[in-house]
Amino acid sequence: MSQPLINKFVVVGIGLIGGSLATGLKQRGACAEVIGIARKSDTCTEAVNHGVVDRAYTSLCDIAGELGQGDVIFIAVPTLSVSAVLDEIKSCVADSVTITDGASVKGSVQRAAEAVFGVVPPQFVLGHPIAGSEKSGVTAANPNLYENHRVILTPLENTSTQHFDLVTRMWQVVGAEVLSMSVAEHDEVLGATSHLPHVIAYSLVDTLAQDIKNPNIFRYAAGGFRDFTRIASSDPVMWHDIMRANKTAILQSMDLFIDNLSRLRSGIEHEDSSYLLSVFSRAKEARDEFTLMLAKRHAAAKED
Template identity: 40%
Template sequence: MSVRHLAIVGLGLIGGSFARALRAAGEVGRIFGYDPDPQRCDDAQRLGIVDAVYETAADAVRDADLVLLAVPVLHTGEALQACLGSLRDGAIVTDVGSTKQSVLRDVAAVCGGLPAWFVAGHPIAGTEKSGVANSLTDLFRQHRVILTPHDGQDAQARARVAQLWQAVGARVVEMDAAAHDAIFAATSHLPHVLAFSFVDMLDRLDHAADIFPNAGGGFRDFTRIASSSPQMWHDVVRANADAVGGLLDRQIEELQRIRQLMRDARWDEIRELFARSRAARERYLAQIE
């Protein structure tokens, strides 16, 4: 058993799945939870995901060896502040936020610098569902978890967090926080903006009532992530606004270029663009480990 007492602050999909996975792997003793949503607290206890829930984050973390902050990314600092006075000596705190520069800034602001016991992390796993009731034991299996160590990082804390993610089937990699945010602006954050925007645009058309009932598999594939948590993705895009905004500008330029090709009836160039895109996607998919 790697963790005697685990505290989950934020009983959502990721926090609940981490608790389930660690328990299934035999890596945790008792699990305590806190969430401001009473329904999530009830669900977590009813499903046996946690052993106890508390009315405050401070009470939930008081006896924890490891604290997981699984809250919308702009609330990371607030969640840590609520816990700070109750952390026991030797406790490790880690997070699951989708942006890492903002998390490190917020943690440093709360603590007056980046503490050695804080390990910044991001599991590259999830579904369009939210809430602890939708958590899954195998959510992280064969998925990457990114750790973004800081200069003052305690090596043992980093190794312990990495070991726990590995114990639930994840592959741990490390990278610089700025590199992380640039990569995931492209592969995750911008796609969510596009999906949300596309569905909203269709919903405002005069004939929207006829569009959605006739949508096929391609529509469902492209728009699946528009069913994700609006609050979570608002926070992610806001926290990584510079990187997402720069890519969005480039995407708008690309769409305008395609629109001009259509106006000019340059259909061969459009077919070539589609062919390049298909080849690139197949090539990159083959590289995913």
């Protein structure tokens, strides 16, 4: 039997993101053992009972002495909780252990690591899987969540090639396409393509539920409303943290969207058919092109 890619895989935060990677690696025989770390003992017990992890603890330092080269710690906690995990890592984890994360904002993670260590350690590979679900918690773990999805790694100048390569291979094992970009570019791109849509979805649902006093609003909502607002069922704590951590990029995207929405409102108010048709036509063309691109990528992945 061939040697697994990872010896001990330690997941800090046993929810959708961390649990899905843990079960994905287990199912594919890519690690010898999965160890979970969670704040609550009940979560630890639930994760073991559901087969998400082999064993679980409430403190990383409980098992840090077991870890060394070939082991991976994956930080899968809300963005603003990463700093506390890094504090614990500094106190008890050897510098031979590979560390990576799944936070949606990379600039805040970089700053947190610099605050804790003085400089981002070479063993720490910043990353972000572009996959998710409106579900959360231990029971949401899905071993196939990352298949045909992208993972963005944002290596720094001092990032170790050895640790970077291991993290890259780890994500590839669970079916992900791994890309690299700078921290700044990542936060700008995700602020527009992921964070802004969540802002809009949350605001729309809140507006309809709280401000429009019509009991039939949701009763007669069609499939388009359901599809568009699905992401408003995502974990509020996680998205609260993302909004604070990537504030600058999100506000820039929001300002641009608000300006365009104001122009669209004016076009509707003044029955400016030319403007309305141009906006709708451009949007349809862009959306169709995006759909075609996704279809081609999916077909290529099936051929592989």
